[in-house]
């Protein structure tokens with residue numbers, strides 16, 4: 530396969546005017562209602578949702594409250610929901626835009642802070658949990674048969690919280706129901722609303738522009754740390770650690786934070802990207818100026834490796850449409866990068882995203898998971914050529930699947946965002962050569978844009 534490129538200078542920059550900021554009470558209450566209907570269908574009328582700083586998304590999806598540095602529980606037991614928080618959450622939970630019973634369990638607070646004498650089990654009783662209830666507990670992890678645990682009974686919450694629940698209801702009444710929110714088949718967080726799509730588009734636009742600015746600013750002699758300042762981070766919460774890695778060792782770690790003593794040199798492999806909640810954009814490329822420098826540094830097969838990677842990326846995008854089984858998305862990539870192992874692909878080619886960066890993945894061999902309207906997906910294919918020097922490729926951006934009704938609602942409430950999506954689709958089709966189905970809404974200003982020569986930002990991959 531031959532490397533195919535063209536000269537093209539992207540002309541995006543700056544911020545866009547937000548058409549949405551926060552979700553309304555109606556959106557959250559609608560989610561709670563749908564969750565309780567789904568829970569009823571699974572035989573549960575009471576749910577306890579766990580959250581902490583890292584595992585905040587399920588609780589935030591239902592309330593807008595994301596635990597900062599304390600644990601928190603949301604109890605849905607009929608009637609007004611109850612949120613149980615620590616000392617500092619007591620004020621912060623005012624961000625919930627609908628009526629809740631806010632109760633403080635001081636044991637969720639940081640070490641050494643003032644403590645009260647009310648037990649968590651008493652608070653759970655107050656929230657409506659009873660001894661004979663069949664209780665669905667929502668943490669964040671879906672256990673697999675390969676993990677060696679009872680899939681239904683194993684809870685992924687701190688043991689002190691489980692102990693408190695068991696002081697109210699016996700262990701035999703507790704079930705892991707995280708699936709209600711993140712199951713590939715019916716998880717509610719894979720069926721998002723137009724209002725959420727507006728936030729997705731804004732966030733992806735912002736992140737893609739930040740990453741482009743950072744890539745454009747790269748110069749030999751930069752440290753990773755100095756280069757990371759060009760992300761121009763604002764106060765928005767991130768969903769991944771910002772990453773800038775230069776050279777074989779640091780880039781191969783994948784997740785490392787920028788180092789002040791790692792300096793960019795011509796020919797280095799560069800891994801660079803960042804995410805805010807609802808968006809993650811990443812690029813890995815060789816920092817060379819042209820094809821001759823590429824093959825001089827990485828060998829004669831370097832162009833072929835990058836060409837195959839880009840063709841697989843195009844095949845991934847073109848496989849997407851509502852109703853397609855996840856196996857077809859997987860196979861679209863696996864057919865081009867065959868076998869996947871020889872291209873260093875270790876993870877699923879693509880996954881779902883929400884406010885946390887990876888909720889689940891529908892893309893695996895034999896997957897019967899149907900792509901659904903309201904699903905947010907990451908084109909996330911990480912490849913590397915075995916051997917040295919390390920040659921890697923990673924072009925990650927997000928899309929949103931939307932049927933005609935969802936697209937119409939999106940255009941109605943966010944016309945500027947809808948127009949950006951239209952222009953991106955046109956760009957992908959006419960400049961890059963990727964035919965996106967109408968169901969697929971490109972959210973990033975860098976959607977499908979790859980830089981085969983990182984020191985030349987005016988050359989991009991195109992379909993061969």
Ligand SMILES: [Fe+2]
Pocket residue numbers: 809880886887907909925
């Ligand atoms: Fe990802």
